[in-house]
Amino acid sequence: MTSTTYAYLSNNLIYSAMAVYTIAFFAHAIEVSFSVHNVEVAAGADTDNSATKFDFSRTQRSGRIGTAMMTLGFLLLFAGVIARGLSAHRVPWGNMYEFSITGALAFSGAYLYALAKYKLRWLGLPVAIAVLLTLGTAITVLYRPSAPLVPALKSTWLAIHVSAAIASGGVFLLANCVAATYLILDRMESKGARKVWAQRLPSLETLDQLAYRLVAFVFPLWTFAVIAGAIWAESAWGRYWSWDPKETWAFITWVAYAAYLHARVTIGWRGRRAAWLCLFAGSTFLFNYVWVNIWGSGLHTYSGL
Amino acid sequence: MSEIRELEAAGLLRWMWRQLTSMRTALLLLLLLGLASIPGSIFPQRSQNPMKVQQYFSANPTLAHWMDKFQLFSVYGSPWFAAIYILLFISLIGCVLPRTFDHLKKIGAKPPLTPKFLEKMEAFTVVEGVGSLDTAEKWLKRHRFRVRRESTSISAEKGYSRETGNLLFHLSLILILLAVAVGGLLGSRGEAIVNVGERFVNTPTSYDNLSFGKFQKEGSLVPFALTIKNFKATYNITTNAPSDYVLTVAAENPAGSTANTQVIRVNKPLTYGSTKIYLQANGYSPVVTVKDKTGKITFQGPVVFLPQDANLTSTGAIKLPDMNPQIGFVGSFVPTYDRSATRGAFSVFPEALDPRLLLSAWQGNLGLDSGNPQSVYRLDTSKMTKLGLKQLAVGQSYDFGEGSITFDGWKSWVNLQIVDDPGKMYALLGAILAVLGLMVSLFTRQRRIWVKIDPTGKALQVAGLAKNGTPGLDEEVAQLVAALLNTGSEG
Ligand code: HEM
Numbered sequence: 001m002t003s004t005t006y007a008y009l010s011n012n013l014i015y016s017a018m019a020v021y022t023i024a025f026f027a028h029a030i031e032v033s034f035s036v037h038n039v040e041v042a043a044g045a046d047t048d049n050s051a052t053k054f055d056f057s058r059t060q061r062s063g064r065i066g067t068a069m070m071t072l073g074f075l076l077l078f079a080g081v082i083a084r085g086l087s088a089h090r091v092p093w094g095n096m097y098e099f100s101i102t103g104a105l106a107f108s109g110a111y112l113y114a115l116a117k118y119k120l121r122w123l124g125l126p127v128a129i130a131v132l133l134t135l136g137t138a139i140t141v142l143y144r145p146s147a148p149l150v151p152a153l154k155s156t157w158l159a160i161h162v163s164a165a166i167a168s169g170g171v172f173l174l175a176n177c178v179a180a181t182y183l184i185l186d187r188m189e190s191k192g193a194r195k196v197w198a199q200r201l202p203s204l205e206t207l208d209q210l211a212y213r214l215v216a217f218v219f220p221l222w223t224f225a226v227i228a229g230a231i232w233a234e235s236a237w238g239r240y241w242s243w244d245p246k247e248t249w250a251f252i253t254w255v256a257y258a259a260y261l262h263a264r265v266t267i268g269w270r271g272r273r274a275a276w277l278c279l280f281a282g283s284t285f286l287f288n289y290v291w292v293n294i295w296g297s298g299l300h301t302y303s304g305l
Numbered sequence: 306m307s308e309i310r311e312l313e314a315a316g317l318l319r320w321m322w323r324q325l326t327s328m329r330t331a332l333l334l335l336l337l338l339g340l341a342s343i344p345g346s347i348f349p350q351r352s353q354n355p356m357k358v359q360q361y362f363s364a365n366p367t368l369a370h371w372m373d374k375f376q377l378f379s380v381y382g383s384p385w386f387a388a389i390y391i392l393l394f395i396s397l398i399g400c401v402l403p404r405t406f407d408h409l410k411k412i413g414a415k416p417p418l419t420p421k422f423l424e425k426m427e428a429f430t431v432v433e434g435v436g437s438l439d440t441a442e443k444w445l446k447r448h449r450f451r452v453r454r455e456s457t458s459i460s461a462e463k464g465y466s467r468e469t470g471n472l473l474f475h476l477s478l479i480l481i482l483l484a485v486a487v488g489g490l491l492g493s494r495g496e497a498i499v500n501v502g503e504r505f506v507n508t509p510t511s512y513d514n515l516s517f518g519k520f521q522k523e524g525s526l527v528p529f530a531l532t533i534k535n536f537k538a539t540y541n542i543t544t545n546a547p548s549d550y551v552l553t554v555a556a557e558n559p560a561g562s563t564a565n566t567q568v569i570r571v572n573k574p575l576t577y578g579s580t581k582i583y584l585q586a587n588g589y590s591p592v593v594t595v596k597d598k599t600g601k602i603t604f605q606g607p608v609v610f611l612p613q614d615a616n617l618t619s620t621g622a623i624k625l626p627d628m629n630p631q632i633g634f635v636g637s638f639v640p641t642y643d644r645s646a647t648r649g650a651f652s653v654f655p656e657a658l659d660p661r662l663l664l665s666a667w668q669g670n671l672g673l674d675s676g677n678p679q680s681v682y683r684l685d686t687s688k689m690t691k692l693g694l695k696q697l698a699v700g701q702s703y704d705f706g707e708g709s710i711t712f713d714g715w716k717s718w719v720n721l722q723i724v725d726d727p728g729k730m731y732a733l734l735g736a737i738l739a740v741l742g743l744m745v746s747l748f749t750r751q752r753r754i755w756v757k758i759d760p761t762g763k764a765l766q767v768a769g770l771a772k773n774g775t776p777g778l779d780e781e782v783a784q785l786v787a788a789l790l791n792t793g794s795e796g
């Protein structure tokens with residue numbers, strides 16, 4: 001096949017993945033909304049939460065369809081990313097469109113991985129929304145035709161650095177989803193009992209632990225990504241660290257997560273404060289991706305915009 | 306009286322030291338370092354983009370003046386930024402060194418004594434009247450626990466490497482910081498623009514700009530020389546983006562020895578010890594011949610022009626201070642010529658396929674003797690009068706009245722960046738050790754397990770403790786209990 005055929009194939013695969021993620025989104029939405037049902041209440045009885053019940057046996061199937069679609073979407077997206085790489089004869093992360101589709105891949109991969117280990121199906125809804133938003137923006141706003149790389153990007157370290165960074169990003173964002181869920185539920189519980197739809201979600205303690213574990217799991221990978229970036233910078237620009245905005249924010253993210261780990265492990269922060277710190281650290285990563293890529297100036301201007 | 310004051314001073318110092326090396330302070334400093342590096346990513350920095358800093362100054366003089374007072378245009382070299390990381394550095398040392406000694410002392414040490422009451426511990430289980438402490442000890446040793454056997458109990462611990470990894474990580478951070486300091490103080494970094502065909506000898510005067518570390522001697526540059534043989538840039542025909550740059554040089558080290566051919570590419574520098582030579586940028590130098598009215602050649606050769614856009618439309622100046630009156634040209638080199646009504650002449654492709662040289666000729670005072678340093682790429686026309694304007698194809702000449710200029714052709718130039726960073730290898734070593742240490746530290750599960758004969762003498766109590774809430778303790782205790790029950794049923 002020629003480059004152009006691969007490029008078309010890649011685009012079609014990405015569109016198909018989006019369609020499948022949309023189905024996944026609806027399946028998860030149905031799972032959540034239709035499992036709530038009102039028990040017939042005798043007139044005059046309290047209409048508090050106990051009157052509404054969650055019955056997941058009714059939406060089991062919908063939830064399973066959701067997971068199946070998330071898996072299928074992941075596979076399609078994976079194929080789309082590979083085809084994009086084949087069309088350009090290089091690793092598929094040379095501009096912001098490609099970072100985005102690969103990032104969405106990493107994010108949904110992280111979700112599926114975590115799903116296999118923990119009871120996380122409840123995260124399917126926000127994950128599907130996030131993936132759809134990322135792919136949608138990518139294909140409408142950030143799309144660039146497939147093209148070879150400029151000389152500075154031709155390096156094995158680029159492949160290593162960017163894949164490590166994207167994978168870490170996927171897990172950081174997942175940890176952010178968990179921390180955000182923690183904060184929402186915490187707020188709800190402090191005002192009284194959980195709302196019906198939230199009753200099935202894990203306990204606050206589980207969420208707190210999960211966020212920590214995700215971060216502890218990828219922090220070494222992120223450290224490695226930053227170092228691989230430094231090695232690449234050394235061979236391309238003659239300086240392994242030049243405080244370029246992109247580097248600076250990668251450093252800030254690193255420091256923020258190190259602070260999070262210290263706060264938890266050595267000072268013993270738990271719960272609300274830890275979740276806020278986790279959210280803060282994750283947002284420095286997002287900020288780096290969105291703001292610095294598009295509006296920042298510096299040596300890292302490869303977004304292709 | 307003075308003794309008391311001394312005591313007070315010592316106490317104060319000790320108090321300050323304890324504060325500085327406390328975990329809370331370290332956390333605060335860590336967050337502060339992150340915050341402090343933000344302004345440098347928002348405001349232009351002198352070290353990266355001096356032009357933008359200039360623009361900032363001309364747009365907002367008073368604001369820029371105040372910002373400059375706080376070193377906001379050179380954040381990463383500023384005293385307040387240094388203050389934060391030096392404090393962090395000290396905090397790190399003060400925190401990690403004592404722990405390292407502690408940890409070294411613990412090599413081969415026995416786990417602490419079994420606590421009096423196990424009931425309060427995690428995963429507390431009572432195994433009725435069966436297995437013996439021997440079985441427990443065997444099982445624990447097989448699972449690589451360090452075991453302390455007492456008459457009625459066993460205390461076992463596993464996962465000391467967590468602390469080893471943790472210390473290795475933090476010590477490696479210290480190594481990286483030291484390596485950065487070494488590179489800054491003992492290294493050098495400079496740039497030079499060299500035309501194809503020219504020779505570059507590595508001495509300070511050959512550089513366009515060169516900065517030395519505080520403790521590096523000027524004579525310490527590697528005495529190599531490079532002759533630029535060829536430079537080939539390849540561009541993508543549809544996107545105009547560069548796809549490859551190849552620079553071929555004849556390298557002598559030391560200068561004067563037999564030359565050997567070397568190829569330098571982006572991402573593939575030429576290396577001499579800790580010195581590396583990078584291909585950093587490239588552009589065009591139009592070659593011109595200037596004659597005076599009598600026909601005598603007053604200048605001949607390539608003039609470096611600076612690229613202005615992705616298609617390498619380049620601008621520069623040709624200055625002829627020796628002609629009388631002084632003559633200067635403002636020039637624009639267009640590698641692949643096209644023309645439109647709105648933009649005038651412009652380049653449609655970065656390769657020199659159909660080049661043109663656009664010149665405006667000026668007569669008067671070049672201002673070279675004014676004492677102010679002048680850019681060689683710009684002509685100060687404030688004290689000059691314009692003679693005319695002309696567009697030349699290769700081989701054509703322009704007679705500007707006081708003489709003539711001929712566009713003979715063009716050469717490529719390359720910008721070599723020459724960097725000596727003796728600390729680099731240590732930084733890399735530190736980085737590798739840091740990742741290793743981190744992985745060991747974060748993926749090692751540290752826990753204790755105790756087995757104790759019940760006060761009744763008829764049962765064994767089993768309990769454990771998972772440090773940092775690492776998971777898996779319950780399963781491990783369950784396995785031990787199963788092993789105990791197993792032998793119980795056998796015997
Ligand atoms: C650039 C600065 C630093 C970074 C990136 C960093 C990072 C880390 C990381 C990732 C951990 C592992 C957390 C875990 O075990 O889950 C850790 C643990 C630790 N750090 Fe740091 N650290 C830094 C500075 C410091 C400083 C200045 C101190 C001392 C004042 C310090 C003391 C400790 C201690 C005592 C632990 C062990 C926690 C435990 O296992 O109980 N660190 N650090």
